[in-house]
Amino acid sequence: GAVVSQHPSWVICKSGTSVKIECRSLDFQATTMFWYRQFPKQSLMLMATSNEGSKATYEQGVEKDKFLINHASLTLSTLTVTSAHPEDSSFYICSARGARERNIQYFGAGTRLSVL
């Protein structure tokens, strides 16, 4: 149980375009989903927290107009990187947490974004 699917696993795009990343909880209802960013040899850095049906809460320094998060259902959250630039190239990982095990987050496989 507790499977989180993230898609796509790898995306290359041109500078100025927008990229959407999907995160789905496959076998449980995710009341809360999280988006992290990971730089090479660095730890996961929390970008934002989203609860189903409400606006995402962004961490300090994360531009909410650049990283649009939608959590329209209990099994799906999306992260859209708008007008991507090379400095946005990174590894983005989502995680999901259910109502039962509130302290455990289950992670997706991550998305490698390369902006040319």
Next chain:
Amino acid sequence: EDKVVQSPLSLVVHEGDTVTLNCSYEVTNFRSLLWYKQEKKAPTFLFMLTSSGIEKKSGRLSSILDKKELFSILNITATQTGDSAIYLCAVYSGGGADGLTFGKGTHLIIQP
């Protein structure tokens, strides 16, 4: 600001050795400490610790938490090459962000 520090940052041992990975933390309103294993992609959940002194065990892996000294250790006995990964320690606190605060991880390499 919540902080999680892992040591060592990297470790190379031979198959069959026992390793101990360390995680210390400074957080407000500590709730739980979690260990994950990351092999190239998604971190895989290993343990969640909330109480001091109670060992969690799964096969050759075990972990324990000391809430007085604010640290946790992850032990792996009889290591195998498949244990090679980055081991992440994360803390869930009630203060500030609702997400986990991660350490930088320990990159463990098991040589045959």
